Each structure stands twice: as structure tokens, then as C-alpha cells.
Amino acid sequence: MNPNKYQRTPTPDLPNRQWPNNHLSKAPIWVSVDLRDGNQALANPMTVEQKLALWDQLVAMGFKTIEIGFPSASEPEFEFTRRLIEENRIPDDVTVQVLVQAREHLIARTYESLIGVNKAVIHVYNTTSIVQREKVFEKSKDEIKAMAVQGAKWVQEYAIKADQTHPGSEWVFQYSPESFSQTETDYAVEVCQAVMDVWQPTPDNKCILNLPATVESTSPNRFADQVEYFISHLPNRESALISIHTHNDRGCAVAAAELSLLAGADRIEGTLLGNGERTGNMDIVTLAMNLYSEGIDPQLDLSKPNDWIPVVEQVTQIKTHMRHPWVGEVVYTAYSGSHQDAIRKCLLKQDDNQKWNVAYLPIDPKDIGRDYEAIIRVNSQSGKAGSAFVLEQEYGLNLPKWIQIDFASTAQKLAEKQGGIVSHKDLYQAFTRHYGCDEKRIDVNNFQLKLDGEIEKLSLDVDGETWTGEGNGTISALCDAWQQRTGQNVDIIDYAEHAVHMNDDDSGKNAKAIAYFYLQVDNEKKVSVAIEKDSLSAMILAVLKGLKT
Ligand SMILES: CC(=O)SCCNC(=O)CCNC(=O)[C@H](O)C(C)(C)COP(=O)(O)OP(=O)(O)OC[C@H]1O[C@@H](n2cnc3c(N)ncnc32)[C@H](O)[C@@H]1OP(=O)(O)O
Ligand SMILES: CC(C)C(=O)C(=O)O
Numbered sequence: 001m002n003p004n005k006y007q008r009t010p011t012p013d014l015p016n017r018q019w020p021n022n023h024l025s026k027a028p029i030w031v032s033v034d035l036r037d038g039n040q041a042l043a044n045p046m047t048v049e050q051k052l053a054l055w056d057q058l059v060a061m062g063f064k065t066i067e068i069g070f071p072s073a074s075e076p077e078f079e080f081t082r083r084l085i086e087e088n089r090i091p092d093d094v095t096v097q098v099l100v101q102a103r104e105h106l107i108a109r110t111y112e113s114l115i116g117v118n119k120a121v122i123h124v125y126n127t128t129s130i131v132q133r134e135k136v137f138e139k140s141k142d143e144i145k146a147m148a149v150q151g152a153k154w155v156q157e158y159a160i161k162a163d164q165t166h167p168g169s170e171w172v173f174q175y176s177p178e179s180f181s182q183t184e185t186d187y188a189v190e191v192c193q194a195v196m197d198v199w200q201p202t203p204d205n206k207c208i209l210n211l212p213a214t215v216e217s218t219s220p221n222r223f224a225d226q227v228e229y230f231i232s233h234l235p236n237r238e239s240a241l242i243s244i245h246t247h248n249d250r251g252c253a254v255a256a257a258e259l260s261l262l263a264g265a266d267r268i269e270g271t272l273l274g275n276g277e278r279t280g281n282m283d284i285v286t287l288a289m290n291l292y293s294e295g296i297d298p299q300l301d302l303s304k305p306n307d308w309i310p311v312v313e314q315v316t317q318i319k320t321h322m323r324h325p326w327v328g329e330v331v332y333t334a335y336s337g338s339h340q341d342a343i344r345k346c347l348l349k350q351d352d353n354q355k356w357n358v359a360y361l362p363i364d365p366k367d368i369g370r371d372y373e374a375i376i377r378v379n380s381q382s383g384k385a386g387s388a389f390v391l392e393q394e395y396g397l398n399l400p401k402w403i404q405i406d407f408a409s410t411a412q413k414l415a416e417k418q419g420g421i422v423s424h425k426d427l428y429q430a431f432t433r434h435y436g437c438d439e440k441r442i443d444v445n446n447f448q449l450k451l452d453g454e455i456e457k458l459s460l461d462v463d464g465e466t467w468t469g470e471g472n473g474t475i476s477a478l479c480d481a482w483q484q485r486t487g488q489n490v491d492i493i494d495y496a497e498h499a500v501h502m503n504d505d506d507s508g509k510n511a512k513a514i515a516y517f518y519l520q521v522d523n524e525k526k527v528s529v530a531i532e533k534d535s536l537s538a539m540i541l542a543v544l545k546g547l548k549t
């Protein structure tokens with residue numbers, strides 16, 4: 001490692017920067033560049049059929065501008081453009097965008113690909129960065145500016161020609177000073193101003209100036225400075241939409257785009273899940289969800305990742321990381337005990353009419369189709385709350401805290417034995433086995449209860465023996481019967497019972513009752529559970545189990 005090899009990328013001095021004081025209140029104009037920047041980054045570029053599948057997905061998600069490719073680059077790119085147009089696949093409210101270099105024959109071919117389109121953005125670019133000027137193009141600043149101006153002129157001239165031969169299309173012009181992030185910002189303003197001088201946009205007929213961090217080379221705050229500087233120094237700013245196109249070389253593409261919006265940008269280019277050159281383009285999903293989590297309508301439908309992620313994965317051949325922000329498979333899952341406990345307590349207190357406020361869950365996972373099943377998974381890092389949550393969500397068991405504590409060591413042993421995540425079914429089976437819920441070990445018959453004044457008189461046969469007792473209710477009469485038979489003193493420390501819908505293998509859902517008892521028999525504390533057809537039977541059996549075992 002030799003840090004002396006590297007230097008800081010210069011950015012403008014902006015002592016009165018405004019962006020840190022700003023807040024976002026609306027979504028930007030989104031532009032998907034999946035079909036162009038995403039595609040050009042793939043070892044195996046998408047086939048036309050794959051591009052069509054991704055196009056349909058992007059339209060369904062609500063993108064209104066989609067960069068569909070670089071039609072002058074290859075036959076498949078050209079053919080894809082033609083198919084969208086000829087097969088009427090472009091909805092009226094969606095605009096296609098195409099990329100082209102500032103080279104005449106490529107611009108001519110680009111317009112050819114667009115014959116018959118209703119509306120298209122022609123996106124022309126040339127690089128303006130110091131390294132590319134000096135080493136790649138070996139041109140002066142004026143010469144590079146002249147390339148941009150020439151490109152802008154060709155874009156305009158060929159639009160006029162296209163209108164003459166095939167009238168009826170609407171053209172929007174976009175220019176990118178490629179590698180804006182590594183360009184002196186003053187110079188980027190100068191080049192863009194020269195392009196605007198050619199196009200003569202107005203506030204009613206804006207052009208688009210797209211500022212790329214082609215290679216991300218500064219921290220997001222310094223990129224935001226570059227953007228604010230650009231916007232505040234651009235004459236005729238109101239005649240341009242300012243677009244941002246960041247890449248993720250430093251891992252901050254989303255942050256840089258988000259801060260650029262604070263700095264005044266109107267429009268964001270990016271890809272789903274951040275596919276794109278090298279470390280990728282700015283991930284639109286992450287930025288849109290960031291806005292959503294702050295109460296801003298993202299103006300995109302990201303609610304069904306389980307539908308659209310497979311499409312993206314299929315066409316890119318790139319798997320989504322399980323911890324991908326907002327949509328990764330486990331990003332709402334808590335394994336650790338204290339997280340599970342906090343989530344469970346917050347969810348119990350979360351009211352549908354209140355703003356979402358749940359520890360460890362920045363949004364309601366249900367908003368993007370993630371079931372609570374995915375939220376809490378029980379393994380050996382989990383505590384009592386995790387098992388309680390699973391049994392509650394999946395089986396409708398509202399375990400009192402003393403049952404949670406009593407069952408915790410059984411769940412822990414199971415998790416340690418299995419070594420990974422304990423399935424919901426295994427956990428439930430462990431619970432019913434631990435409390436003997438499936439075994440009919442006590443035979444109860446001839447139940448009779450008579451009210452004598454304020455006293456309940458109970459008689460029943462337990463395992464063939466007749467028990468009698470009295471008290472101010474069934475359970476106290478039952479405890480009295482035990483005391484009469486054994487001389488042991490019985491106190492009910494706590495109990496709970498509720499209805500539960502059991503999934504019987506044969507007959508489907510069955511309403512039953514579950515009772516939980518916490519007893520003190522002389523000096524011994526006992527916990528018992530019974531599941532029966534009705535609540536009285538469940539309570540009697542739970543008490544008997546506690547007493548007899
Ligand atoms: C940052 C980005 O993502 S930019 C977009 C990059 N995407 C792509 O390039 C994908 C599609 N591109 C292609 O398939 C090819 O580059 C083509 C078909 C467009 C052009 O191919 P070729 O003509 O063979 O040129 P090649 O790709 O080698 O390009 C380099 C030439 O174009 C010039 N050039 C590169 N970019 C530009 C530009 N934006 N404007 C004008 N000239 C340019 C270079 O100076 C070089 O010129 P030279 O041949 O005189 O040295
Ligand atoms: C063509 C431009 C906008 C680009 O993709 C980039 O600079 O990253």
C-alpha cells in the first residue's frame with residue numbers, strides 16, 4: 001500500500017454552501033439507465049428478449065423516463081429500439097432516452113433508430129475531465145468544449161432532418177459532461193453553457209444537463225458542493241433540468257445523489273439494485289426507499305421486490321445480496337434476543353393509525369411484501385421473545401411472560417442442537433411436546449358443578465378416581481379437591497387462557513382453547529399448559545397437569 005501514489009480530487013470552494021440546511025420534500029424525476037449503463041457493464045449483454053422483459057418491469061414500476069440503450073452501438077441495441085416503437089410498447093406517459101457520443105455518424109444512426117417515436121431524449125456526451133483531456137483525447141479545454149458544441153449542433157441538426165422526413169416526434173436534448181466529478185467545476189459550467197447556447201432552451205422547453213460522477217472520486221459532501229456550485233453558477237439555470245448520474249466507486253453513490261438533491265438537482269439517473277460499471281450505478285431502489293422511509297412518496301412502485309428482483313437477476317445474472325439495503329432477504333430479520341424482544345414489544349404497541357415507530361425496523365416490512373415470518377428467526381442467539389413472537393405470529397399463542405421464561409431453555413437447547421435457524425414447525429412441536437399438549441395423560445370424566453349459595457361444589461373422576469372439592473369457582477374447587485386428597489396447599493400465581501385456531505392435519509382450522517397455569521404447590525412452582533376443545537376443559541386439564549406432574 002502506498003498512499004503517496006494518490007491525490008485528492010479538487011472541488012470548488014463553497015464557503016456559503018446551502019445544501020446542508022435543506023430538506024427533501026418530494027421525489028426527483030427518476031431515470032432508469034438499467035438498459036444502457038447497466039447493460040454495458042455486463043459480461044454477457046442482455047438479449048433483445050431480456051431487454052424487453054426488463055423494459056416491461058421498469059414500466060410496471062412506474063418509471064417515466066427510461067434510457068433504453070446506445071442504438072448506434074450494435075444491431076441488438078438498434079433492434080431493441082425499433083421493436084419498442086414498432087410494437088407500440090411505449091406507453092404515452094413514458095419517454096425513451098438514448099445515449100450517443102458526439103460523433104456525427106453515430107448521431108445520424110441514433111435518429112434512424114427512433115423513426116416513428118412519439119417522444120425521445122437524445123443524450124449526447126463527451127468527457128471533460130482533466131485526465132481524459134490530457135491523456136485520452138490529448139485536447140485542450142477549448143477543443144473539448146468545441147467537441148461538445150459540435151455534438152450539440154449535430155443533435156439539433158439531425159432532429160430537424162428527422163422532422164422533415166418523419167414529422168411528429170418530440171425531441172428533448174440532454175448533454176453530459178462525462179466525468180463531471182473529475183472536471184474543474186467552472187469549466188463544466190463553461191462547457192454546458194456553450195451547449196445551451198446551441199440549443200437555446202427556455203423554461204418551457206428545457207434541455208437536460210446531466211452531471212455524472214462517472215468515477216466517484218470525492219466524498220458525497222464534496223460532490224454536493226460541486227453540484228451546488230454548478231447550479232448556482234449556470235446562467236439560465238431555469239431553462240435546464242439538472243440531472244445527476246453517480247457511480248459507486250467509493251460506495252457512496254446513493255449518498256452523493258441524495259445530497260445532490262439537497263444541492264438543487266431535479267432528476268436522478270440510476271439502476272435497480274445498483275447494477276452498472278465497476279461498483280455500479282446509483283441504486284434507485286435504495287434512494288427511493290430512503291425517501292419513502294422519511295414519509296416522501298417515491299413515485300415508484302417498489303412494493304413487490306419478490307416479483308421484480310427475479311427479473312433483474314435473470315437479465316443481469318447478478319444475485320442480490322441478502323443484506324442489500326431495504327430489499328435484501330434478511331434485512332428485516334432479527335436473530336439476536338434483545339432485538340427480537342424490542343421488535344416484539346414495539347409491534348404490540350404499534351397502532352395502525354400512528355406513524356410507524358418500531359425499534360430496529362425503519363419501515364413496516366409488510367409495505368414491500370415481507371411477511372412478519374421473515375422478521376424474527378430463532379437460532380441460538382435468540383431469547384425468549386423470539387420464540388414467543390414466532391408462536392404468536394404463526395400459531396396464535398399469546399404466551400404469558402412466565403411461560404416464555406419457562407420455555408426459553410427448551411428453545412435454546414433445540415437451537416443449539418440444530419445449529420441454525422429453528423423452523424416455526426419445529427419450535428411449535430417443541431412447545432407442545434414440552435408441555436405434553438398432544439398427550440392425553442389424564443382421564444377426566446363425570447364433571448359436575450353445583451352452586452350452593454356462593455360456593456361451587458365440584459365432583460369429577462380423574463383417572464378413574466372421584467375427586468370432590470369446593471371453592472368460589474371451578475379452579476379453586478379443583479385445587480381444594482387436590483388439597484383434600486394430598487394435604488398439599490395450592491396457590492394460583494397466575495393463569496391465562498384464550499381461543500386458538502389449530503391446523504389439524506385432516507380437518508383444517510379448528511377452534512380450540514389453550515390454558516396456561518402458574519401454580520405454587522406447597523413450596524414448589526409449576527408451569528403447565530393444555531390445549532382442549534373449550535376453555536373450561538383446557539383450564540381443568542392444565543391445572544391437573546400442574547398438580548399431577
Ligand atoms: C461513461 C459511459 O458510460 S460512456 C458510454 C460508454 N458506452 C459505450 O461505449 C457502449 C457503446 N459503445 C460502443 O459500442 C462503441 O464505442 C461504438 C460503437 C459507439 C464506437 O466504436 P468505435 O468507433 O470503434 O470507437 P471506440 O469505442 O474504440 O471509441 C473510441 C473513439 O471514439 C472517440 N470518442 C469516445 N467517446 C466519445 C465521445 N463521447 N464523443 C466523441 N468521440 C468520442 C474516442 O476519442 C476514440 O476516437 P479515436 O478512434 O479517434 O481515437
Ligand atoms: C454517459 C454518462 C452519463 C455515463 O454513463 C457516465 O458518465 O457514467
Ligand SMILES: [Mg+2]
Pocket residue numbers: 037212214245247277281
Ligand atoms: Mg454511467
